[in-house]
Amino acid sequence: MMDLINLNHGSGGKASQDLIKKIFIRSFGDPNGILSDSAILNIDSKKIAFTTDSFVIDPIFFPGGDIGKLAVCGTVNDISVSGAIPKFLSASFILEEGLLINDLKKIVVSMAKQAKLANIKIVTGDTKVVNKGKCDKIFINTTGVGIFEKEYNYISTGDKIEVGDKIIINGALGDHSIAVLGTRNELEFKIGVESDCACLNELIQVLLKADLKIRFMRDVTRGGLATVLNELSDIISLGVELDEKNIPVHESVNGLCEILGFDPLYLANEGKVLMVVHPNDAVKVVEIMRTHPLGKESKIIGEIVSDHPKMVVGKTEIGGKRIINMLQGEQLPRIC
Amino acid sequence: MKYINEYRDNVLVRKLSNKLRKYNDLDISLMEVCGGHTMAIHRFGIPSLLPKGIKLLSGPGCPVCVSSISFIDKAIAYSAIKNVIITTYGDLIRVPGSQSSLEKEKSKGADIRIVYSTLEALNIAKINQNKKVIFLGIGFETTAPASAVVIQKAYHENIQNFFLLSTHKIMPPVMEALLNEDVKIDGFICPGHVSTITGSKIYDFIPDKYKIACVVTGFEPTDLMQSIYMLAKQIHDKTPKVEIQYSRAVVKEGNVKAQKIMNEVFETRNDIWRGIGEIPDSGLKLREKYKEFDAELVFNIQFESKGENPACICGDILRGLKTPKDCNLFGKTCSPVNPVGACMVSSEGSCAAYYKYQNYDGFN
Numbered sequence: 036m037m038d039l040i041n042l043n044h045g046s047g048g049k050a051s052q053d054l055i056k057k058i059f060i061r062s063f064g065d066p067n068g069i070l071s072d073s074a075i076l077n078i079d080s081k082k083i084a085f086t087t088d089s090f091v092i093d094p095i096f097f098p099g100g101d102i103g104k105l106a107v108c109g110t111v112n113d114i115s116v117s118g119a120i121p122k123f124l125s126a127s128f129i130l131e132e133g134l135l136i137n138d139l140k141k142i143v144v145s146m147a148k149q150a151k152l153a154n155i156k157i158v159t160g161d162t163k164v165v166n167k168g169k170c171d172k173i174f175i176n177t178t179g180v181g182i183f184e185k186e187y188n189y190i191s192t193g194d195k196i197e198v199g200d201k202i203i204i205n206g207a208l209g210d211h212s213i214a215v216l217g218t219r220n221e222l223e224f225k226i227g228v229e230s231d232c233a234c235l236n237e238l239i240q241v242l243l244k245a246d247l248k249i250r251f252m253r254d255v256t257r258g259g260l261a262t263v264l265n266e267l268s269d270i271i272s273l274g275v276e277l278d279e280k281n282i283p284v285h286e287s288v289n290g291l292c293e294i295l296g297f298d299p300l301y302l303a304n305e306g307k308v309l310m311v312v313h314p315n316d317a318v319k320v321v322e323i324m325r326t327h328p329l330g331k332e333s334k335i336i337g338e339i340v341s342d343h344p345k346m347v348v349g350k351t352e353i354g355g356k357r358i359i360n361m362l363q364g365e366q367l368p369r370i371c
Numbered sequence: 372m373k374y375i376n377e378y379r380d381n382v383l384v385r386k387l388s389n390k391l392r393k394y395n396d397l398d399i400s401l402m403e404v405c406g407g408h409t410m411a412i413h414r415f416g417i418p419s420l421l422p423k424g425i426k427l428l429s430g431p432g433c434p435v436c437v438s439s440i441s442f443i444d445k446a447i448a449y450s451a452i453k454n455v456i457i458t459t460y461g462d463l464i465r466v467p468g469s470q471s472s473l474e475k476e477k478s479k480g481a482d483i484r485i486v487y488s489t490l491e492a493l494n495i496a497k498i499n500q501n502k503k504v505i506f507l508g509i510g511f512e513t514t515a516p517a518s519a520v521v522i523q524k525a526y527h528e529n530i531q532n533f534f535l536l537s538t539h540k541i542m543p544p545v546m547e548a549l550l551n552e553d554v555k556i557d558g559f560i561c562p563g564h565v566s567t568i569t570g571s572k573i574y575d576f577i578p579d580k581y582k583i584a585c586v587v588t589g590f591e592p593t594d595l596m597q598s599i600y601m602l603a604k605q606i607h608d609k610t611p612k613v614e615i616q617y618s619r620a621v622v623k624e625g626n627v628k629a630q631k632i633m634n635e636v637f638e639t640r641n642d643i644w645r646g647i648g649e650i651p652d653s654g655l656k657l658r659e660k661y662k663e664f665d666a667e668l669v670f671n672i673q674f675e676s677k678g679e680n681p682a683c684i685c686g687d688i689l690r691g692l693k694t695p696k697d698c699n700l701f702g703k704t705c706s707p708v709n710p711v712g713a714c715m716v717s718s719e720g721s722c723a724a725y726y727k728y729q730n731y732d733g734f735n
Contacts, residue, residue: 353384355416
């Protein structure tokens with residue numbers, strides 16, 4: 036019985052075949068299908084969305100998710116915010132010699148579960164094993180293909196954004212960052228925060244089908260809301276004004292941010308989408324979002340303004356104003 | 372959040388802001404000494420709520436900003452010693468030394484670990500008995516007691532692989548140095564956390580000798596607004612004194628137990644403040660009794676420290692004599708991503724703050 040990954044699992048021989056069949060095919064594929072060099076896809080679309088992302092995270096299991104869930108959701112979300120419907124995914128694994136096979140199984144099962152929930156197929160992949168110490172337990176790359184039922188070029192470029200458009204977020208910020216930090220065992224207390232890691236394709240499709248004036252979408256991941264909005268204000272050469280008291284942040288996350296001197300606007304998320312919506316449709320978008328499990332805490336948090344072009348300004352909770360800059364390097368806990 | 376939201380009440384803040392209008396004619400500079408205050412002032416947008424004549428100056432109370440370049444160079448040199456683990460609070464790792472930073476050395480393979488408390492650093496020493504663990508002791512009277520406690524613990528438990536590289540500093544000497552340099556300061560927003568340890572009594576000499584207003588201040592918006600009002604009133608009425616706004620945490624005598632531990636473990640020495648220079652009796656070193664834990668005595672190594680970039684004018688900026696605009700490096704070779712001088716290092720240092728605001732001054 037194999038219980039640890041060893042170099043044989045990457046040799047291309049029997050051990051590799053067993054690993055692929057017993058773990059990957061069992062979870063992702065058709066056990067009776069023939070293993071060939073390429074997946075052949077039926078795509079009924081002139082235009083496709085195509086994206087790739089690699090996932091390295093310590094720890095590989097954290098409250099609310101694991102590296103596998105993250106690898107599926109991350110790529111699904113990148114496709115979804117372009118307006119496309121994610122259909123197919125590849126999954127490549129770099130495994131460190133000594134990884135528990137049981138952990139690999141858990142990760143693969145978790146990926147299969149997310150894929151099913153998101154209605155996508157994991158159709159191709161690869162496995163390599165590296166010597167102990169040459170990678171940290173497991174690295175995963177996923178590449179995804181999505182199709183467009185309708186063209187949404189402007190939704191990534193922000194071409195249709197106008198002054199007065201509202202900025203909407205589908206829920207509380209920072210849960211992912213704090214959940215991962217809590218598990219790294221650097222803090223000597225439990226925080227009870229779960230990662231928001233989730234596939235957003237269903238929520239986004241519901242909104243797109245409602246035919247509302249959604250001008251722009253971006254998933255809010257590393258660098259946080261502040262970084263996404265700074266990128267946005269830069270590409271559209273307009274200003275962004277945030278109403279900070281309306282930005283949803285869970286109490287436990289806020290508390291930890293106070294202790295460590297973090298700003299929730301810069302914390303990473305894995306299940307958040309930012310939308311810019313015509314003012315006439317903003318309330319409707321929030322209403323629809325709130326009917327979906329991933330949008331219960333949706334809020335209008337700001338708007339596009341002509342003042343201070345290329346700058347993000349926050350109206351603080353006490354009525355002051357501050358500039359919200361792009362993240363400069365990783366946030367570090369402060370001494371004072 | 373309970374006990375936080377009460378101090379972020381925007382109605383109360385607006386009231387205080389309106390009350391301050393009474394002092395619209397004042398033209399005064401208030402120095403917030405503590406980096407935590409600088410942080411809060413920017414985070415909540417306090418300057419946009421003040422009359423134009425009330426200016427806030429960032430003082431030398433950001434421990435990261437004022438650590439000397441040779442301290443960083445020394446820590447980097449220690450990190451290169453075989454079997455040494457450097458443990459440090461997080462914000463120190465990005466600070467540029469004369470040639471590198473701890474962050475850069477970490478990526479080259481040095482064993483440098485971020486800790487959240489001194490006890491965590493001591494635990495790393497206990498777990499890694501075949502290694503030597505050096506803790507970089509930084510900060511003012513706020514963090515010095517935590518270093519003192521861990522040194523006492525190491526002493527009593529006879530732990531032989533734990534060492535302290537101290538750049539701990541104390542507040543009063545640098546405040547006096549600024550006053551002696553003719554910096555235009557009309558009042559001090561005195562540090563809140565330092566004062567919980569020291570008490571407000573350490574500032575008594577400021578109104579007595581220099582006739583300058585002092586208010587010990589908390590870190591929430593209502594704290595800051597109330598303190599600014601108290602300072603404006605003292606200045607307007609010409610009644611300089613030490614007042615405690617942050618009375619929920621600070622008393623005149625301070626935390627006597629913490630002071631005792633600190634004095635038992637540390638003694639003062641002359642110390643170099645980045646950008647300002649040497650200030651007599653402003654730093655803390657371990658006393659003779661604890662010399663076996665003093666990294667500087669145990670690790671006798673040669674290292675090269677080139678000193679600060681001569682074109683950097685952070686010292687003058689920290690003293691309120693010049694603004695970042697007067698600096699030839701500002702925005703060119705020196706930026707938040709690649710800081711040259713002290714004031715650009717901390718995200719809330721004066722140059723870093725100025726860097727963010729330079730394109731936009733439409734707040735007032």
